[in-house]
Amino acid sequence: MSERTDVTVEPPWWKTAVVYQIYPRSFADSTADGVGDLQGIRAHLDHLEWLGVDAIWLSPFFTSPMADFGYDVADYCDVDPIFGTLADFDRLLADAHARGIKVLIDWVPNHSSDRHPWFVESRSSRDNPKRDWYIWRDGTPDQMPNNWSAAFGGKVWTWDEGTEQWYLHLFLPEQPDLNWRNPEVVAAMHDTLRFWLDRGVDGFRMDVIHGIVKREDLVDLPVDRHHSPDRFDEPAVHAHLRDIRTLIDGYPGDRTSVGEVYILSTGKVAEYYGQGDELHMAFNFPPLYAPWDAAAWRKRVDRVVEELDPRDAWPTWVLSNHDNPRHRSRYGSEARARAAAVLLLTLRGTPFLYAGEELGLEDAVIPKDREVDPAGRDICRAPIPWTPASDHGWGVDDPWLPWPPEPDVRNVESLRADETSILHLYRRILAARHASPALQAGTWAPLPSPPTVLAYSRVLGDDRRIVLVNFGDAPVSVSLESAAVVEVASDGAGEGAAFTGTLAADSAVILR
Ligand code: GLC
Numbered sequence: 001m002s003e004r005t006d007v008t009v010e011p012p013w014w015k016t017a018v019v020y021q022i023y024p025r026s027f028a029d030s031t032a033d034g035v036g037d038l039q040g041i042r043a044h045l046d047h048l049e050w051l052g053v054d055a056i057w058l059s060p061f062f063t064s065p066m067a068d069f070g071y072d073v074a075d076y077c078d079v080d081p082i083f084g085t086l087a088d089f090d091r092l093l094a095d096a097h098a099r100g101i102k103v104l105i106d107w108v109p110n111h112s113s114d115r116h117p118w119f120v121e122s123r124s125s126r127d128n129p130k131r132d133w134y135i136w137r138d139g140t141p142d143q144m145p146n147n148w149s150a151a152f153g154g155k156v157w158t159w160d161e162g163t164e165q166w167y168l169h170l171f172l173p174e175q176p177d178l179n180w181r182n183p184e185v186v187a188a189m190h191d192t193l194r195f196w197l198d199r200g201v202d203g204f205r206m207d208v209i210h211g212i213v214k215r216e217d218l219v220d221l222p223v224d225r226h227h228s229p230d231r232f233d234e235p236a237v238h239a240h241l242r243d244i245r246t247l248i249d250g251y252p253g254d255r256t257s258v259g260e261v262y263i264l265s266t267g268k269v270a271e272y273y274g275q276g277d278e279l280h281m282a283f284n285f286p287p288l289y290a291p292w293d294a295a296a297w298r299k300r301v302d303r304v305v306e307e308l309d310p311r312d313a314w315p316t317w318v319l320s321n322h323d324n325p326r327h328r329s330r331y332g333s334e335a336r337a338r339a340a341a342v343l344l345l346t347l348r349g350t351p352f353l354y355a356g357e358e359l360g361l362e363d364a365v366i367p368k369d370r371e372v373d374p375a376g377r378d379i380c381r382a383p384i385p386w387t388p389a390s391d392h393g394w395g396v397d398d399p400w401l402p403w404p405p406e407p408d409v410r411n412v413e414s415l416r417a418d419e420t421s422i423l424h425l426y427r428r429i430l431a432a433r434h435a436s437p438a439l440q441a442g443t444w445a446p447l448p449s450p451p452t453v454l455a456y457s458r459v460l461g462d463d464r465r466i467v468l469v470n471f472g473d474a475p476v477s478v479s480l481e482s483a484a485v486v487e488v489a490s491d492g493a494g495e496g497a498a499f500t501g502t503l504a505a506d507s508a509v510i511l512r
Contacts (some may be wrong), residue, residue, distance in 0.1 A: 032395030315349030
């Protein structure tokens with residue numbers, strides 16, 4: 001029944017898309033100031049088109065004092081000069097669209113910068129009309145309203161000398177939380193969505209979306225619950241998401257949303273899809289934290305099937321982003337990173353790539369005196385090397401963060417010249433996905449396999465693929481019901497030939 005529906009109804013673009021995350025500071029630099037910018041991205045759309053991605057998600061490029069490198073927004077409706085101008089954004093959007101690439105932007109609704117004019121007003125006096133736009137509480141300088149810890153260390157409260165009250169911030173003191181219980185805040189934030197939808201963006205990645213409404217009683221929590229969803233994840237968040245969904249769906253062209261629901265429970269994440277009337281998609285992070293182990297992955301995939309399928313909620317898959325060590329480093333070898341790429345891009349759902357994973361980049365080594373992120377995430381934010389030259393295409397030899405390891409060989413130009421490279425592997429997998437309705441939108445079903453292997457089929461109508469991923473460090477035999485041809489192999493071996501029945505250690509294949 002559901003299979004027939006799949007065949008007859010064309011899925012919206014975001015269900016079949018592969019999304020590529022760009023951290024603007026680190027992608028490409030057009031001004032040789034050592035910090036990436038919007039024109040830099042625009043100048044490298046060729047790479048993305050050649051690779052075959054369908055959409056990009058841009059981490060924040062808005063006006064910001066950069067205490068959290070852009071996740072502290074001082075103007076939701078403008079571009080920070082370090083990244084360019086609104087006109088640069090419009091040109092980037094137009095060029096991406098001309099190449100058939102959709103553009104998602106980050107939206108940071110939980111908190112603004114402390115330099116946002118709203119907060120400047122709010123903190124100016126207790127009776128300022130914007131006082132209630134943020135979360136202020138009484139107390140004394142030595143007595144915080146509660147005991148909650150902030151995400152990057154310290155407590156969630158900062159004392160304001162001028163007005164002698166505490167304000168709440170789940171992240172840095174420079175990131176005061178907006179008060180989503182105030183309807184004026186809701187209206188103002190809805191306007192920021194409209195501003196970008198009117199400009200033509202295809203959707204939003206929504207930062208800390210589960211956290212926007214804090215529990216009303218702000219009660220003390222046991223220490224081991226300080227970072228738990230007990231603090232937020234309120235019914236009111238879901239009501240807001242329904243309103244946001246209505247707003248977004250009011251625009252033509254299948255605009256979309258993907259929420260950063262940072263709750264490490266797939267059951268909880270599923271709730272953020274509502275009855276198909278909240279988020280279009282939500283990140284599900286438990287697989288990102290799974291080790292390179294077949295049993296662990298089987299469990300994570302089963303949870304997604306159990307929790308999301310009954311709601312008709314469309315899954316997402318992600319292995320790396322700007323907040324976590326790269327999976328190439330976590331898993332420990334390029335062979336594993338290659339096999340992981342096959343896995344990520346063939347599970348049922350929308351995959352999110354993080355710029356640089358197609359180069360097999362490892363985390364950078366950051367000397368103490370070059371550390372800039374308050375939460376130790378510099379390692380995964382190293383600049384993308386474009387060429388083997390000493391400036392790696394940036395116009396400066398020493399950009400805002402040190403280069404990732406092996407930039408002389410692990411750069412776009414060198415890997416493009418080598419057909420056996422991981423970069424070409426990503427391109428072949430993306431091409432295989434585009435050519436296969438089954439891989440894009442088909443059913444997913446596990447197949448019997450040896451313990452170190454995750455095996456599954458993807459089927460849509462007559463189109464069928466089998467995927468085998470060997471997480472083990474030894475070769476393994478897999479017997480199939482019928483003969484199959486290797487369409488893509490993570491190590492490049494035997495593509496186009498009949499599957500021999502043996503999978504190399506830490507390798508994966510797409511069979512047809
Ligand atoms: C999200 C972002 C992270 C940021 C935080 C505060 O977790 O991914 O980079 O620091 O929110 O905005």
